[in-house]
Amino acid sequence: MSSAFHPVPPPPKTDMDTRFNPHMLTIPLIITAALSLIGLAQWVCGGDWLTGLALVYVGVxxxxxxxxxxxxxRLKRPMWRRVIMLMVGGLLLVIALWSDHGNMQIEGLFFGVLIGAANYILLHYAIAKIVGPLAFGRMWCGWACWFGMVFDFLPYPYSRFRRPAKWGWLRYAHFFASLTAVLLLWLVFRYRDGASGTSGLLWFVVGLALYYVIGIGMAFAFKDNRAFCKYLCPLAVLLKSGSRFSVLKVDGIAS
Structure with missing residues (x-):
């Protein structure tokens, strides 16, 4: 066995593996009820049933x-998290594809900054991937990512071997390669359509397909569902920076 790979044992069982604590549900249930009431009020008083339904959905x-x-x-957490992630990530992906808000890939963010528009893209990145991690850590990765929601159902929830730290630099290479490509298109080819419109949406769809294919391929090659997320995802560059100072940290088995 190569010394570059270090075996990672499965997480040990503890007393919490078999104990359910219903008192922890109090605050989340209050939040759910509050969002549901706000959504109902929006529907009844404002006639905006779509926003009302979305608020109820998010609350639940x-x-x-x-x-x-x-x-x-703890041993019952992984499947529940995957189901929730599928529901939340799936909804966000459908909204992103059908709401005509353009390219939600990292290149869309770069184009949005350059053109000073694409407000929905900028807001999404600000909340989910730049400012949000300061409060909630990498919650996007574990609860809402439309890539992770697929990868987590692959057959390798626990990585048998941990790659050396230098593999993590691939994500930075990906990030700066994307930034360089956008700058070249912007400055040299005068390309301005990478954020919104039909061109932006096409960029988003092609990027989705490539990420899914590469991510699934890496999962089987490395026997690790989240290999793409760990080593190649450019969004991790943004998420890791803010999550270092996260206020909220959830302990438990994440796979």
Missing amino acids: FVSAGIGVYIALP
Whole structure:
């Protein structure tokens, strides 16, 4: 066995693996009820049923979902988290594809900054991947990512071997390669359509397909569902920077 790979033992069982604590559900359930009431009021008083339904959905699958995850015994947490992630990530992906907000890939962020528009893209990145991690850590990765929601259902939830730290630099190479490509298109070829419109949406869809293919391929090659996330995802560059100072940290088995 090469010395470059270090075996990682499975997480040990503890008393919490079999103990359910319903008291941990109090605050998440209050949040769920509050969002549901606000959504109902928006629907009845404002006539905006779509926003109302979205608020109820978010309340149920995020607030209650995370609350149940925290309260469950540790060995029962992984599947629950995957189900919640599929529901939340799936909804966000559908909204991103059908709301005509353009390219949600990292290149869309770069184009959005350069053109000073693409407000939805900038807001998404600010909340989920730049400012959000300061409060909630890498919650996007574990609860809402439309790539992770697929990768987590692959057959390798626990990595048998941990790659050397230098593998992590691949994500930085990916990040700066994307930035360089956008700058070349912007400055040399005068390309301005990478954030929004049909061109931006096409960029997003092609990027989605490539990331899924590469991510699934890496999962099977490395026998690690999240190999792409650990070593190649450019979003981790943004997320890791903020999550170092995260206020909220959830302890438990994440796979």
